[in-house]
Amino acid sequence: MIFYPAVRALLLTLAVTSFALCSNAQPPSVAELPSFGATLLIGNEQVPIAFSPGLSGPLFLLQPIVDRLGGQLQVGPLNESHRLLIADTAVLLGPGAGAMTVGREIIVLSQVPVLTENGVRVPLDALKKSYGDLLGLELRWDSSLRQLSVGRQRPREINVEVQVVHIQGITTVVLQFDQTPSYTVNDKGQIVDIEIPIDRLQLIQGRPHPSRSLLRSVKVDEHSIRLQLEPGAAAAEPYVLARSPGATSSRGLRLVLDLSLSGTFNTAGTLTDRPPPGQGEPSGGALRTVVLDPGHGGVEQGALGPAGSEEKALTLILAKALKRKLEERLAVNVVLTRNDDADLPLATRTALANQNQANLFISLHLNASPDRSAHGAETYFLSVDASDERALEIAAAENESGDNEVSEAPDEGLQLLLWDLAQSQHLAASQQLGSLIQYELSQTLGLTNRGVRQAPFAVLVGATMPAVLLELGFITNPDEEAELLDPAYRAQLVDAVVKAVVRFNALLEQDDRQAAVGRP
Numbered sequence: 001m002i003f004y005p006a007v008r009a010l011l012l013t014l015a016v017t018s019f020a021l022c023s024n025a026q027p028p029s030v031a032e033l034p035s036f037g038a039t040l041l042i043g044n045e046q047v048p049i050a051f052s053p054g055l056s057g058p059l060f061l062l063q064p065i066v067d068r069l070g071g072q073l074q075v076g077p078l079n080e081s082h083r084l085l086i087a088d089t090a091v092l093l094g095p096g097a098g099a100m101t102v103g104r105e106i107i108v109l110s111q112v113p114v115l116t117e118n119g120v121r122v123p124l125d126a127l128k129k130s131y132g133d134l135l136g137l138e139l140r141w142d143s144s145l146r147q148l149s150v151g152r153q154r155p156r157e158i159n160v161e162v163q164v165v166h167i168q169g170i171t172t173v174v175l176q177f178d179q180t181p182s183y184t185v186n187d188k189g190q191i192v193d194i195e196i197p198i199d200r201l202q203l204i205q206g207r208p209h210p211s212r213s214l215l216r217s218v219k220v221d222e223h224s225i226r227l228q229l230e231p232g233a234a235a236a237e238p239y240v241l242a243r244s245p246g247a248t249s250s251r252g253l254r255l256v257l258d259l260s261l262s263g264t265f266n267t268a269g270t271l272t273d274r275p276p277p278g279q280g281e282p283s284g285g286a287l288r289t290v291v292l293d294p295g296h297g298g299v300e301q302g303a304l305g306p307a308g309s310e311e312k313a314l315t316l317i318l319a320k321a322l323k324r325k326l327e328e329r330l331a332v333n334v335v336l337t338r339n340d341d342a343d344l345p346l347a348t349r350t351a352l353a354n355q356n357q358a359n360l361f362i363s364l365h366l367n368a369s370p371d372r373s374a375h376g377a378e379t380y381f382l383s384v385d386a387s388d389e390r391a392l393e394i395a396a397a398e399n400e401s402g403d404n405e406v407s408e409a410p411d412e413g414l415q416l417l418l419w420d421l422a423q424s425q426h427l428a429a430s431q432q433l434g435s436l437i438q439y440e441l442s443q444t445l446g447l448t449n450r451g452v453r454q455a456p457f458a459v460l461v462g463a464t465m466p467a468v469l470l471e472l473g474f475i476t477n478p479d480e481e482a483e484l485l486d487p488a489y490r491a492q493l494v495d496a497v498v499k500a501v502v503r504f505n506a507l508l509e510q511d512d513r514q515a516a517v518g519r520p
Helices: 006-012 064-069 124-135 311-331 346-357 389-399 412-424 427-445 478-484 487-517
Strands: 035-042 045-054 059-062 072-075 081-088 089-093 099-102 105-108 114-116 117-123 135-144 147-152 157-167 170-177 184-187 190-196 200-204 216-218 224-229 254-262 288-294 335-336 360-367 378-382 450-456 467-474
Touching: 035 064, 035 378, 045 064, 045 114, 045 117, 059 064, 059 124, 064 072, 064 081, 064 117, 064 124, 081 124, 089 124, 089 427, 099 124, 099 360, 105 427, 117 124, 124 135, 190 467, 288 346, 311 335, 311 360, 360 412, 360 487, 378 427, 412 450, 427 450, 427 467, 427 487, 467 478, 467 487, 478 487
Parallel strands: 035 147, 157 200, 288 335, 288 360, 360 467, 378 450
Antiparallel strands: 035 045, 045 059, 059 117, 072 081, 081 089, 089 099, 099 105, 114 117, 135 147, 157 170, 170 254, 184 190, 190 224, 216 224, 378 467
16 A cells, blocks of 8 residues: 555644643543423424533434434443434444544534433534435524424535546546535446435536546436446445545535446455355454554654553553454454564554455554543544544654655545545444444443544554554553553453454444345
8 A cells, every 4th residue: 555645744744743641531421411491393393302502502412303303323332332323324423422423424523422311412513414414404503492493405506526546457436526415326237326316416527537447437417426337347335435524615525436347345345355266255254354553663662651661562462462362263364563672664554454455453552641640541543633632642642653754656636535535434444443442441441431532643544444543541650550561451451352353343244244135
């Protein structure tokens, strides 16, 4: 995987190092918020709901809205994650999480959902980006009337540009809308129709399509886009690229389809080869190769504990133990980015995962803070925009490590698009794995759950598989350092991560089975 300079420069610019490592905010548990009555107005019908004042607007009690607008709300273990199913699309959100996923799209929220005795409360943009976008509804809040009105969206004029990239036998089609439409995708084999029932489309001509591709033609009319594929080509399940909170209207939505002549696509949209004739699927289920990255190494010692322990040494010990346990439990191939005290550039670590065609990349670290009472574990997945200031601080500290020199790329715009395509489709899976890990660490070891966060970690850039960075406790906390030096405690830590990966593998296998038989 080429490590593109435009991406690295953007990430390192965002990951400024001027922040002091002083914020130790914990994800909220059950909060006591003032609650006020409000009305959900649907046509002439008025339904009582509840809200609480938030920092950036109201926070609405979610369950009564789900009861009226439809959908199914499932609450995960410890109330950490909530799964809302709307029109066959899963919306994942959680108390204290600054981002939510809608299908495979990652959306940064204006404020974090809050857990109260009566259930989770969410900001208005969470409702707009779920019910609004998925069902074509318009939601408006009138603070003077304490009224949340719901109606059908008015038709809009939406510009769409079709971008096509063909590399190494795979054609990637990007439909870039300047606003977010409500849409459905109908895959009919050689024809894929994207229906836009509410809004009106206008085709914007972009760069010419490559002469050699698996896309024969594109037809755009007012309410649909038809893709005609070449004979023998097949489309993977479409996915949506992530948007940042500062995205302009010209980046309203990017819908992506990957086309291929041979091989099969897994449910994450990644091309995988069929096994040779007469051979079955490799053992290990959905996960076949896992790459573990012990943080730091060589001259980069990482954080130091009060007793003098080094982060680089402990992460290597943990990685070797985790490798043994994963291979025992899942019969997968586990590769370490380093097996000894070696210098290793950040870009090389991700490149090793790509070269090994890994299905999962986990970077192991130990946290640090000037406040020696800081404690607990947290998990990160990649985003150009950090979910909070603390996440940006941690990324800035980790990005200072290693050799970040890269070579120039000839077409920065194209390379940025390719990196975005490779990475964005895995963000929802990365967030899901992070939630499983945080749950197991909390349940098994009673570690303070500091949440699943997003940040621009350079070591995660370019990974073409689900990828997370774990901070498995604070080495600067004397108590946690003492525990990390205890082999019995490290064994428990490893077991907790293994349990999470096993559960993640089971979820991937379930997705594969559903894809094989067709979703209901």
